[in-house]
Amino acid sequence: MIAIGSDHGGFALKQEIIAHLKERGIDFADVGCYDEQSTDYPDYAKKVADMVLSKEAETGILICGTGIGISITANKIKGIRCALCHDIFSAKATREHNDANVLAFGGRIIGPGLALAIVDEFLNTPFSNDPRHIRRISKIEN
Secondary structure, three states: OEEEEEOHHHHHHHHHHHHHHHHOOOOEEEOOOOOOOOOOHHHHHHHHHHHHHOOOOOEEEEEEOOOHHHHHHHHOOOOOOEEEOOOHHHHHHHHHHHOOOEEEEEOOOOOHHHHHHHHHHHHHOOOOOOHHHHHHHHHHHO
């Protein structure tokens, strides 16, 4: 299952991603927000992070206006490795090298077509299990 959340700035892109997940038959949990009324991105970063850390969700997707605030917030939570990606290469590399467990976007930065391709790449790319990357992730976690 994928946990997905956004603030008002990411709401429209979140709706596009949810439709894409449904189309692909991927289970997801939408933790909010549920409209474009002003709201606070840290609330949704925490909800998604909690689901990932509890293993209720395999991974998470977060969206705010730029993706910056929501990714910073998620990365403050121990055990979360959130990657802000606006290109396919970064999505692939962060899964292979960083074993990122949350993907972030800026809803006012990226269009839905590219965002959906990035989601697919992120979800379909496994961690490499390369000892170099394992060592580096361990340093991040410590």
